[in-house]
Amino acid sequence: MTIGRFYAGIAALIRARSDGRYLLLKRAASKDFGACGWECPTGRVDQGEGFEQAAHREVREELGIEMQIDGILGTTHFDRGQAVPENELVGVIFLCSIPTPFEPQLSDEHSECRWLRGDEALQMLSPDDPHQEWIRRVIARAEQIRKMWPEGMAQYYQEAGFDL
16 A cells, blocks of 8 residues: 555534533535535644644634534544545544533534534434434544543643643
8 A cells, every 4th residue: 555645624513511412513515525524613624723723713613602522532543525536635623512412603604503412413314314324423422432431531731731
C-alpha cells in the first residue's frame, strides 16, 4: 500500500446539560457531500491546529457559541465521496455540552436544526439511509457512554484538555 496524505477532521456532538437533548443540524442542499443529511457540527482540522482547537473553532464558525468538550466518543475514517486519496479523512468525535438548548444562527452550511433526546433522534434518523448511519451510531454510542461516564471525568478533561 502506498503511503499517502489524508485530511483530519472533527465532529462535535453537542448535548444540553439541562435536558439531555442533542443538537442535530441538517446539511444545506448546496453541500458537495451529504447534502440534506443530518449531522452534528463537523469540519476539517486546519494546518497547525489540534483536534481540540478545531472542534472549538468549527462550533464557533457554524453556531456562534462556545461549548465544553466532555470527552472523546471515538474516531472515524471515511472517504468524503469517491474513494480516492484526496477524499480520505480521519477524525475524532467529541462529546460536548452546553448549559441549555438555544436557537442557533445557522451558517450557510446548514438549513435546519433540531434539539432531540437520543431516542427521538434515533427514531427520526432512518436506519435504512446510509447517509444517516454514521450519526445514528454516534448518538447511540453517546447515549451508552454517558450512562457509564465516571463522575469527575468531564471535570478532569475540562482541566487537562485532550492534546498530549
